[in-house]
Amino acid sequence: xxxxxxxxxxxxxxxxxxxxxxxxxxxxxxxxxxxxxxxxxxxxxxxxxxxxxxxxxxxxxxxxxxxxxxxxxxxxxxxxxxxxxxxxxxxxxxxxxxxxxxxxxxxxxxxxxxxxxxxxxxxxxxxxxxxxxxxxxxxxxxxxxxxx
Numbered sequence: 001x002x003x004x005x006x007x008x009x010x011x012x013x014x015x016x017x018x019x020x021x022x023x024x025x026x027x028x029x030x031x032x033x034x035x036x037x038x039x040x041x042x043x044x045x046x047x048x049x050x051x052x053x054x055x056x057x058x059x060x061x062x063x064x065x066x067x068x069x070x071x072x073x074x075x076x077x078x079x080x081x082x083x084x085x086x087x088x089x090x091x092x093x094x095x096x097x098x099x100x101x102x103x104x105x106x107x108x109x110x111x112x113x114x115x116x117x118x119x120x121x122x123x124x125x126x127x128x129x130x131x132x133x134x135x136x137x138x139x140x141x142x143x144x145x146x147x148x
Contacts, residue, residue, distance in 0.1 A: 006071025017063055019056060022047060028060050 015027050022045040026038050035053075047056060087093055097105060107124055110116055122141065 006074060008071065013064055013067055017060055019059060021055075021059070026060070028064070031057060034060070 014029055016025050017028050018025050019042075022042055024038075024041065024045065026034060028034050034056075042052075042056065047053060100108075107121070110124060111121065
């Protein structure tokens with residue numbers, strides 16, 4: 001198994017727990033808090049008996065157990081895919097220069113030169129990139145300015 005870790009906010013284990021039978025979401029820190037905060041609403045929606053209350057707790061505990069296991073399950077699936085997956089078109093998974101537009105490669109080549117500067121780069125971008133890439137050009141300007 002992989003040595004990956006699964007990170008998640010601690011609120012994932014207490015917030016937004018859906019009780020389908022009662023059509024409501026709850027926050028669950030402990031039973032006392034649950035019944036204090038949601039007891040009246042659950043009662044209004046049909047949670048009236050001790051058995052109903054036990055079922056709510058079981059539902060919440062089941063959901064929390066499922067959530068706690070998501071990280072391990074995700075890692076297991078990732079490892080299984082990594083181990084078993086056979087691409088139908090392996091050549092697609094190897095990045096090749098021919099996949100890139102010529103003007104993009106020219107810009108990359110220019111940026112690798114020691115004499116490259118931001119003004120010339122912006123000129124090249126303006127001459128080679130049309131309106132479709134206006135957002136990219138603006139983003140690059142911001143990155144260059146921040147890097148200055």
